[in-house]
Amino acid sequence: MNQTISKAENYFLNTYNRYPIVLKSGEGVYLYDDAGKKYLDFAAGIGVFALGYQNKIYNEALKTQIDQLIHTSNLFYNKPSADAAEKFARVSGMEKVFFTNSGTEAIEGAIKIARKYYFNKTGSPEGEIIAMMHSFHGRSMGALAVTGQPKYQEAFGPMMPNIKFAQFNNLASVKEQINEKTCAILMETIQGEGGLYPATADFLIGVKKLCEEHDLLLMLDEIQCGMGRAGEMFAYQTYGVIPDVITAAKALGCGIPVGAFAAKGKAADVLEPGDHGTTYGYNPLAGAAVDVVLDIYEQTELLAHVKKVSYYLEDELNELVSDYSCVKERRGKGLMQALELDRPVKDIIAKTQELGLIIITAGSNVLRFLPPLVIEKKQIDEMISILKSSLDFVYNKDRN
Numbered sequence: 001m002n003q004t005i006s007k008a009e010n011y012f013l014n015t016y017n018r019y020p021i022v023l024k025s026g027e028g029v030y031l032y033d034d035a036g037k038k039y040l041d042f043a044a045g046i047g048v049f050a051l052g053y054q055n056k057i058y059n060e061a062l063k064t065q066i067d068q069l070i071h072t073s074n075l076f077y078n079k080p081s082a083d084a085a086e087k088f089a090r091v092s093g094m095e096k097v098f099f100t101n102s103g104t105e106a107i108e109g110a111i112k113i114a115r116k117y118y119f120n121k122t123g124s125p126e127g128e129i130i131a132m133m134h135s136f137h138g139r140s141m142g143a144l145a146v147t148g149q150p151k152y153q154e155a156f157g158p159m160m161p162n163i164k165f166a167q168f169n170n171l172a173s174v175k176e177q178i179n180e181k182t183c184a185i186l187m188e189t190i191q192g193e194g195g196l197y198p199a200t201a202d203f204l205i206g207v208k209k210l211c212e213e214h215d216l217l218l219m220l221d222e223i224q225c226g227m228g229r230a231g232e233m234f235a236y237q238t239y240g241v242i243p244d245v246i247t248a249a250k251a252l253g254c255g256i257p258v259g260a261f262a263a264k265g266k267a268a269d270v271l272e273p274g275d276h277g278t279t280y281g282y283n284p285l286a287g288a289a290v291d292v293v294l295d296i297y298e299q300t301e302l303l304a305h306v307k308k309v310s311y312y313l314e315d316e317l318n319e320l321v322s323d324y325s326c327v328k329e330r331r332g333k334g335l336m337q338a339l340e341l342d343r344p345v346k347d348i349i350a351k352t353q354e355l356g357l358i359i360i361t362a363g364s365n366v367l368r369f370l371p372p373l374v375i376e377k378k379q380i381d382e383m384i385s386i387l388k389s390s391l392d393f394v395y396n397k398d399r400n
């Protein structure tokens, strides 16, 4: 067995079933393993590396910051994180931002805003949050409690109380869960891990209206679908809905671990000194990453590129739905796409890897496509060609 794999298997906690590939380097939208094999990357480290590997401007900005100052703590200010916060507020429409170290921590922060909002209003800490079935918000205990997938919670109870679950894209189901204790509604604008389901416009607009009617905070998890993946900087901007609280991570730092929760209006001043903290959050290296990422998005007009190529990707994936009887449906928005098959996709994933393509799953029957946002049409063609060969091989040309 490959030495790195056997070392990792010996010493890593056994929480992952990893693919038997040791990645060593990257260039543009391609990754290379330790034997020099090339892979077209349609996963981007689960929606993280939006800019493509070895982006010179990004790498230089990080190197400069490393040579200047990597860490300060939050007892002091630093310019990169202040610049990053200003830009983040501008592109998101939020007013105040807290930088975290991961997505799950951003969710923890959003939950704390919701709870404190209710506490300030009523003097009681018992505010209820409505989250969605089949959602995914992370693995820390608060984020797990709002994740609507019992399989992740089962062994780790009791879960944080006062969380209710409604059906995603079913407004009546959300309405049913609202009572006098409800303080917030939390959902992914596009559900990712749970199978890749975009919110319908009627649903998201309806939920926003319910929040206004009942004085609830609308909290949108944009950790996977944000940062340009859906064609606007944040997926809610494609619906014209303005939330009170958002969470972001993944492509926010494009590889440097950083997340954010941000708030506006009545949610922006809920947390006060002493309410929340972190040693690493607002770290200048992470700040420099967010700052340069947002600059590159703007300077390269990346959102316009995403819109253009994603129509092409959608068309190509739709063709697979008509050509292959085993491919049931395409779902998604922008460069966050999925194909649902009528059977498990495990063998397809293995075959695509053998042929030099990396795609991931979103449930056992769903192939998920999250390429770097700089992906070009010719690389979409390359992906489709490998995927077709894999489908033909695994399903013996089981075409329509």
Ligand SMILES: Cc1ncc(COP(=O)(O)O)c(C=O)c1O
Binding pocket: 046, 102, 103, 104, 105, 107, 136, 137, 138, 139, 188, 192, 193, 221, 222, 223, 224, 225, 249, 250
């Ligand atoms: C929608 C969503 N929320 C939260 C998370 C958790 O983020 P992290 O893995 O950075 O803690 C993820 C991770 O996949 C996610 O997709």
